[in-house]
Amino acid sequence: MPAAPLPEFSSSVKLKYVKLGYQYLVNNFLTFLLVPVMATVVLELVRLGPDEILAIWRSLKLDLVGILCSAFLIVFAATVYFMSRPRPVFLVDYACFKPPSYCRVPFATFIEHTRLLNLDDPKSVQFQTRILERSGLGEETCLPPANHFIPPNPTMEASRAEAQFVIFSAIDDLIKKTGLKPKDIDILVVNCSLFSPTPSLSAMIVNKYKLRSNIRSFNLSGMGCSAGLISIDLARDILQVHPNSNALVISTEIITPNFYSGNQRSMLLPNCLFRMGAAAILLSNRRREARRAKYRLVHVVRTHKGADDRAYRCVYEEEDPQGHSGISLSKDLMAIAGEALKSNITTIGPLVLPVSEQLLFFFTLVGRKLINPKWKPYIPDFKLAFEHFCIHAGGRAVIDELQKNLQLSPEHVEASRMTLHRFGNTSSSSLWYELNYIESKGRMRRGDRVWQIGFGSGFKCNSAVWKCIRTIKTPIDGPWADCIHRYPVDIPEVVKC
Amino acid sequence: MTAGGRRVTVFAKSTAVSATPVRPGKTYPLSSLDHLMGRHTLHLVFYYRPGPTLDRDGLKESLSEVLSHYPAVTGRLNRGEDGGWIVKCNDAGVRLLDARASVTLEEWLGSASAEEEMELAYWEPMGDDPSIWSPYYIQITEFEDKAFAIGLSCTHMHADPTCATLLVRAWADSHRRACIAYAPFLHPSSATFRFSDLAVKSLLADLQPEASPFSALAALFWSRIARAAGVPPGPGDLTLVVDIRKRMHAPLPHGFYGNALHFSRARADLAARVARVADELGRHVAGLQEEEIWAAAEWAHDRRQRGEEAFQMYGPELTCFALDHVMAYGAAFEEGEGGRPAHVSCRVGGAEGEGLVVVLPAAEEGAARTVMVTLPEEVAKAICRDDAILRYGPTVMFVGRG
Numbered sequence: 033m034p035a036a037p038l039p040e041f042s043s044s045v046k047l048k049y050v051k052l053g054y055q056y057l058v059n060n061f062l063t064f065l066l067v068p069v070m071a072t073v074v075l076e077l078v079r080l081g082p083d084e085i086l087a088i089w090r091s092l093k094l095d096l097v098g099i100l101c102s103a104f105l106i107v108f109a110a111t112v113y114f115m116s117r118p119r120p121v122f123l124v125d126y127a128c129f130k131p132p133s134y135c136r137v138p139f140a141t142f143i144e145h146t147r148l149l150n151l152d153d154p155k156s157v158q159f160q161t162r163i164l165e166r167s168g169l170g171e172e173t174c175l176p177p178a179n180h181f182i183p184p185n186p187t188m189e190a191s192r193a194e195a196q197f198v199i200f201s202a203i204d205d206l207i208k209k210t211g212l213k214p215k216d217i218d219i220l221v222v223n224c225s226l227f228s229p230t231p232s233l234s235a236m237i238v239n240k241y242k243l244r245s246n247i248r249s250f251n252l253s254g255m256g257c258s259a260g261l262i263s264i265d266l267a268r269d270i271l272q273v274h275p276n277s278n279a280l281v282i283s284t285e286i287i288t289p290n291f292y293s294g295n296q297r298s299m300l301l302p303n304c305l306f307r308m309g310a311a312a313i314l315l316s317n318r319r320r321e322a323r324r325a326k327y328r329l330v331h332v333v334r335t336h337k338g339a340d341d342r343a344y345r346c347v348y349e350e351e352d353p354q355g356h357s358g359i360s361l362s363k364d365l366m367a368i369a370g371e372a373l374k375s376n377i378t379t380i381g382p383l384v385l386p387v388s389e390q391l392l393f394f395f396t397l398v399g400r401k402l403i404n405p406k407w408k409p410y411i412p413d414f415k416l417a418f419e420h421f422c423i424h425a426g427g428r429a430v431i432d433e434l435q436k437n438l439q440l441s442p443e444h445v446e447a448s449r450m451t452l453h454r455f456g457n458t459s460s461s462s463l464w465y466e467l468n469y470i471e472s473k474g475r476m477r478r479g480d481r482v483w484q485i486g487f488g489s490g491f492k493c494n495s496a497v498w499k500c501i502r503t504i505k506t507p508i509d510g511p512w513a514d515c516i517h518r519y520p521v522d523i524p525e526v527v528k529c
Numbered sequence: 530m531t532a533g534g535r536r537v538t539v540f541a542k543s544t545a546v547s548a549t550p551v552r553p554g555k556t557y558p559l560s561s562l563d564h565l566m567g568r569h570t571l572h573l574v575f576y577y578r579p580g581p582t583l584d585r586d587g588l589k590e591s592l593s594e595v596l597s598h599y600p601a602v603t604g605r606l607n608r609g610e611d612g613g614w615i616v617k618c619n620d621a622g623v624r625l626l627d628a629r630a631s632v633t634l635e636e637w638l639g640s641a642s643a644e645e646e647m648e649l650a651y652w653e654p655m656g657d658d659p660s661i662w663s664p665y666y667i668q669i670t671e672f673e674d675k676a677f678a679i680g681l682s683c684t685h686m687h688a689d690p691t692c693a694t695l696l697v698r699a700w701a702d703s704h705r706r707a708c709i710a711y712a713p714f715l716h717p718s719s720a721t722f723r724f725s726d727l728a729v730k731s732l733l734a735d736l737q738p739e740a741s742p743f744s745a746l747a748a749l750f751w752s753r754i755a756r757a758a759g760v761p762p763g764p765g766d767l768t769l770v771v772d773i774r775k776r777m778h779a780p781l782p783h784g785f786y787g788n789a790l791h792f793s794r795a796r797a798d799l800a801a802r803v804a805r806v807a808d809e810l811g812r813h814v815a816g817l818q819e820e821e822i823w824a825a826a827e828w829a830h831d832r833r834q835r836g837e838e839a840f841q842m843y844g845p846e847l848t849c850f851a852l853d854h855v856m857a858y859g860a861a862f863e864e865g866e867g868g869r870p871a872h873v874s875c876r877v878g879g880a881e882g883e884g885l886v887v888v889l890p891a892a893e894e895g896a897a898r899t900v901m902v903t904l905p906e907e908v909a910k911a912i913c914r915d916d917a918i919l920r921y922g923p924t925v926m927f928v929g930r931g
Contacts, residue, residue, distance in 0.1 A: 132590070133593060133594075134546070134589060134592075134593035136546050136547075136548070136550075136593075138546055138550060138551075138619075138620040139620075140619040140620050140621035140622075141544050141621050141622050144544070144621050144661045147658075147661050171550040171620065177543075181542065182542045182543060182544070185541065529619075
């Protein structure tokens with residue numbers, strides 16, 4: 033009896049070592065090549081002896097001009113090389129908005145309000161209750177004060193008040209953490225998809241903090257939940273053009289004006305999942321910031337599937353037959369998200385994966401095309417490329433889908449699940465809450481690579497890759513400070529209300 | 530009421546939740562005494578003069594903090610297996626109303642009628658579905674001069690005035706750290722008499738210096754009401770309501786949440802002088818035995834076992850409520866003298882019959898007391914004009930149908 037399982041065990045162990053050996057060999061191939069070459073050269077030099085080496089040197093017939101020209105060529109080549117490299121972009125620090133506890137929305141309150149507002153439509157109430165029970169949200173997520181009224185009171189004044197509250201709190205926190213002076217901000221990028229007043233939110237920030245008159249400010253609206261990484265990409269591009277600059281990036285979503293007051297099922301999900309949140313990020317290309325910065329931006333990869341009609345319509349803002357406007361989510365949202373992710377991986381894979389994985393993927397691809405189409409496509413192991421994953425906390429289904437597609441362990445998606453539980457779906461800022469979770473847990477070490485994946489309407493899948501350049505010591509100040517000791521928490525499949 | 534418009538407008542309804550989540554699964558059944566109070570409701574109004582930290586948002590924040598300590602207040606009533614009420618602490622929150630008054634606080638205190646005072650403590654009776662009905666309603670009314678009135682209405686099954694006041698006190702304490710009065714009566718006619726410290730002392734001097742302010746005032750009002758109602762002079766009965774938290778051999782803490790009242794019948798000869806009546810009442814209150822209190826509690830329990838409904842506790846005979854031990858004026862939302870309430874009102878909804886007399890503390894310290902009466906209309910009118918009462922120079926407020 034005990035003999036039977038042993039062969040399986042030993043065979044899987046053998047396979048693991050074979051894989052490890054293969055990875056070491058391929059990823060350090062150049063080193064393996066270089067060592068024998070250097071050994072040969074050294075042996076030759078030793079064999080030749082000093083007199084012979086001097087003789088070879090004189091035979092090159094180098095004179096002053098020749099030496100100067102060669103030196104000049106070398107310096108010129110080096111300069112061209114260094115100038116053409118992109119400026120490194122550092123993430124000095126970031127701050128996330130911590131919602132106040134009186135804005136909390138317990139499940140019981142949400143369901144009670146839904147029932148009071150839909151006395152004549154119990155089926156709609158039941159549907160929303162089911163969504164909430166299976167959502168993966170906890171009892172501490174927060175909605176803005178306007179949504180606590182019966183019925184909710186989404187005035188423009190209330191929307192502005194929410195915007196000021198969340199954005200200014202995050203910026204004040206960031207200023208306290210980094211000692212940033214408002215006059216030192218050269219670039220300002222704000223993204224907020226569903227609230228776009230005139231003057232813009234970026235103008236609101238310029239006004240409040242008295243920023244300089246030659247500031248380069250941008251306000252991105254309508255770009256969905258992946259707009260946070262679009263803002264980072266924009267800031268990075270501008271930092272390439274302007275040396276010695278600071279960029280302030282604000283990612284948020286304003287909930288107040290977007291309460292859906294109808295009963296179309298495809299439009300009710302945002303009411304149940306979206307919650308208050310904001311993040312303020314300070315990027316810089318100044319060399320001296322490298323000393324205290326937390327991360328360096330390595331790659332940003334953006335994938336837009338809007339050319340496909342199905343993808344374009346899958347998250348669509350429209351009016352329902354009764355005239356209430358809301359965001360309609362189509363049934364094939366998960367499938368489209370999976371396809372968008374595959375596109376994104378195809379681009380980002382070669383940039384981040386070690387050579388071993390790329391070769392395996394290449395050979396499997398060639399094999400499928402030429403030898404046997406029935407071979408299973410090789411899914412590269414991204415766990416070799418990254419230590420931490422921040423997956424947009426769009427909902428439980430998104431995280432489950434990505435965990436399956438990328439073959440991630442529960443620890444890798446813990447940050448996403450816990451952020452969904454504690455803060456809900458805060459749209460573009462959720463990636464920053466997840467990063468803060470990892471830091472608060474003391475898991476972020478120098479040299480760790482982080483992959484942030486955002487999904488949003490369009491349909492877009494955007495990725496950012498950061499490298500940690502300074503081990504981050506706990507405890508840290510942030511939205512998780514008072515509750516991190518309670519996490520991780522076991523989230524049941526269905527919460528019974 | 531001014532001609533035409535209402536002076537108080539409720540402009541928003543929301544739900545206030547506790548700052549920390551309630552541990553799921555907590556329930557507690559209401560006691561038999563709680564069930565007995567089923568027909569009655571409680572309404573308290575606390576008036577505050579304007580202050581630097583007194584603002585609507587600040588009040589809502591401190592309310593959230595305080596609700597974390599009262600999971601029963603944010604729960605909902607459900608029917609238990611035996612048909613009785615159970616409070617399920619499901620973290621749903623309390624209903625919060627935002628209102629505005631178009632007059633200043635002084636104008637209001639000087640001119641508002643009892644019916645108008647009702648508008649400061651919003652109340653919705655239980656509808657078809659108790660699981661989405663909040664047993665507590667808190668109203669924050671802002672006056673023209675930035676003074677505030679905090680109105681708290683709840684079902685008497687949940688709380689008696691003592692613990693409801695303690696809730697407001699805790700709220701005030703929490704607000705002060707970060708930076709309550711009479712409930713409106715729902716009855717035919719009512720009036721509020723504010724007796725100063727000197728007035729009460731002179732009353733005591735006239736009657737019997739050793740008497741307590743409560744027994745003196747109760748005796749005075751009882752005899753005058755009996756005369757105004759045309760009751761023939763002779764032995765009469767009065768229902769007395771006292772708080773029993775500290776009367777038990779194992780005293781309940783002041784913070785005990787729930788109903789801890791004892792209703793008893795006092796007898797005195799109304800033909801005699803008021804001093805004698807005061808003496809009788811004083812002796813009755815002092816002589817309340819613990820056995821009596823337990824007997825009453827058992828009676829309440831047996832009633833519920835038999836499945837009988839809530840009882841008309843306040844009425845039909847004249848009822849007199851001793852609330853002057855309640856430290857309502859300690860509910861200060863601001864530091865310093867200005868933080869204490871300017872006035873506190875307390876009314877009981879569902880009281881019927883001959884009427885209700887409530888003796889409360891007053892803003893002034895010492896022997897000063899506020900007496901709120903709810904009586905049939907004619908009797909109330911007579912009392913407001915009664916010489917024996919007016920000789921002590923009380924300020925008469927909130928007269929009218931309430």
